Amino acid sequence: MHLVDMPAYYPPHKGGVEAYTHELHRRMLEADPELRITVFTSAVGAPAGVEELSDRWKVVRWPGGDIIDHYPVPKPGFTKLLRSLCGPDTVLMTHTRFYWPHAWAALFAKRNKIRRVHVEHGSSPVQSGNAAVRFVAFLVDALTSQPVLRWADEVVAVSGSAGEFVRKLAGREAKVLHRGIELEDGLGPRPRSGPPTACFVGRLINGKGVADLLDATAAVHREGVDLKLRLCGDGPAAAELRAKVASLGLTEHVEFLGAVDHDTALSEMAAATVFVNPSWTEGLPTTVLEAAAIGVTVVATDVGGTAEIVEDGVTGWLVPPRDPAALAAALVKAVTDPERETRAAKLRANTRAHFSWDRAVAEFFALLAARKSA
Secondary structure, eight states, X not given: OEEEEEOSOOTXXXXXXXXXXXXHHHHHHHHOTTOEEEEEEESSSSOSEEEEEETTEEEEEEOEEEEETTEXXXXXTHHHHHHXXXXXXXXXXXXXXXXXXXXXXXXXXXXXXXXXXXXXXXXXXXXXXXXXXXXXXXXXXXXXXXXXXXXXXXXXXXXHHHHHHHHXXXXXXXXXXXXXXOOOTTOOOOOOSSSOEEEEESOOSGGGTHHHHHHHHHHHHHTTOOOEEEEEOOOTTHHHHHHHHHHTTOTXXXXXXXXXXXXHHHHHHHHOSEEEEOOSOOSSOHHHHHHHHHTOEEEEEOOTTGGGTOOBXXXXXXXXXXXXXXXXXXXXXXXXXXXXXXXHHHHHHHHHHHOOHHHHHHHHHHHHHHHHHO
């Protein structure tokens, strides 16, 4: 089998879907010595061209650009290049419904009778951006996202909430396959000394809820809790967020670490008193999974599949999105809770037991084999 996978971005570009696809590819190649994988992705984050990762794993980057932030559009020649990669043993895979190349790939696969599996990572309409951006996203979902989902031979959802979203949007069932999470055995919580610290890892865009986190941090300080906040990531909202830190009088309590590599992000999580994810929308948040697998206390918004990782009040705390007051209250509870380490240890054990790459890869292969013989 030749899998042509089409994530919009791929490492070294950073993001949850990028991490998911890269690890999925590695695991699938280890499991099947006859499988070949070609990643067909944008040249955002790396030059256009071909990169050979192994004799059975290569990356073909199509030329294009981010005309709208985080929405790559290919230049002419995209279809010809895609056609050159596909043969009689090809299965196409797409990720996240609303990218324009995925709509084109859905039509290409339908016309050329190529099997296609779609993996949906979203669990709600687009939440970030201004009203105009959200309206455009609504139109995209209404006009192109539904064919991407409906024309797929199989749809995989990364969480139960993503599966429910697929059902509502496209009227079809998706197979829920939780990703795996496996970290180094020796990687565990190593909280730094001094005042409690909260760690955030992600892009600095409004949909990640970082402004809500800053408001919550200010409220925590008004409660008399000296919480330090460390932000790992960069993005178009960075300047606005820095200005907000100054306006809230948090300059001495908030540190912007900028874009960091994966190992540094994991180290920051491990050293934190609490990991916080204030996002407005998620599929199955990779950073929450990583923090949970490390054994760090988690406070997160109850969006997407987060509740499939964290049990509110038992292994961590979940709060509504866009609610800084609730987020502040949960942060105070987390850093002052005498049972915090016990909860985090239970979260670590549950996460490492439930989110298994071996199980996910086996189910992916069973799904592909079933369609192959159909």
